[in-house]
Amino acid sequence: MLIQNSRYLMQYSDCIVSFHSIIVILEFYQNDFILTDLKHYYLQQMGIDIWVERDKPRRSNTDALAELSRKVAGCTRCNLHCGRTQTVFARGNSLARLMVIGEAPGFHEDKQGLPFVGKAGGLLNNMLQSIGLTESDVYIANVIKCRPPENRDPTEEEVALCSEYLGQQIQLIQPSLILALGRFAGQFLLKSNLAMNQMRSKDHAYESTPCIVTYHPAYLLRKPSDKKKAFDDLLRVQKALCLSS
Numbered sequence: 001m002l003i004q005n006s007r008y009l010m011q012y013s014d015c016i017v018s019f020h021s022i023i024v025i026l027e028f029y030q031n032d033f034i035l036t037d038l039k040h041y042y043l044q045q046m047g048i049d050i051w052v053e054r055d056k057p058r059r060s061n062t063d064a065l066a067e068l069s070r071k072v073a074g075c076t077r078c079n080l081h082c083g084r085t086q087t088v089f090a091r092g093n094s095l096a097r098l099m100v101i102g103e104a105p106g107f108h109e110d111k112q113g114l115p116f117v118g119k120a121g122g123l124l125n126n127m128l129q130s131i132g133l134t135e136s137d138v139y140i141a142n143v144i145k146c147r148p149p150e151n152r153d154p155t156e157e158e159v160a161l162c163s164e165y166l167g168q169q170i171q172l173i174q175p176s177l178i179l180a181l182g183r184f185a186g187q188f189l190l191k192s193n194l195a196m197n198q199m200r201s202k203d204h205a206y207e208s209t210p211c212i213v214t215y216h217p218a219y220l221l222r223k224p225s226d227k228k229k230a231f232d233d234l235l236r237v238q239k240a241l242c243l244s245s
């Protein structure tokens with residue numbers, strides 16, 4: 001339409017206006033849209049191929065994450081470093097649109113150095129599969145990187161000292177959506193004291209990233225009757241990511 005209008009202008013204008021003059025006028029008024037159309041039209045007429053810039057690929061975050069992981073591995077900021085076998089940084093795809101965040105490593109995670117392994121990890125994998133996702137579609141991390149003794153809740157001081165690492169991970173991953181697993185992760189990300197039932201029924205945001213809260217798989221292993229509610233939450237994740245059911 002714009003091209004047709006431009007041709008019309010060229011044909012029926014009282015003045016004979018050259019192509020170059022039109023470009024100069026459009027540049028003056030900074031009308032990039034018409035300008036681009038016109039340039040493409042005349043380049044086509046001249047038999048010159050048009051190159052269109054592709055969507056820019058997301059910048060690789062691999063090196064920055066590897067460096068952060070090394071920093072975490074040597075961290076002694078809080079006393080949790082005394083009892084750890086190793087730090088637990090993350091698993092999954094660092095370019096994933098969905099970032100899954102739990103609380104802290106447990107026994108199996110501490111031994112293997114990976115978050116959400118063992119029975120709870122198996123259930124998480126099944127939960128993700130129920131909405132068509134695999135490990136390659138998600139990036140999984142915890143708020144705390146070292147295992148608290150006897151799997152106790154991390155203290156406020158430990159959270160304050162460790163959560164900076166998670167913040168940096170989120171910045172590097174730039175997920176489209178965060179799924180918080182469990183009361184602790186939900187309250188930390190939302191900076192609230194809401195109960196799980198209040199958090200999981202609403203859409204939230206961590207800074208500017210949309211965030212959904214659901215039950216921790218370890219809790220669901222203890223209380224399978226809440227799996228239906230967790231599945232409802234996962235359907236919201238599926239919808240938010242525009243995944244086909």
Ligand code: SF4
Pocket residue numbers: 072075076077078079080081087144145146158161162
């Ligand atoms: S829990 Fe976090 S802050 Fe504490 S030692 Fe481990 S990595 Fe460092």
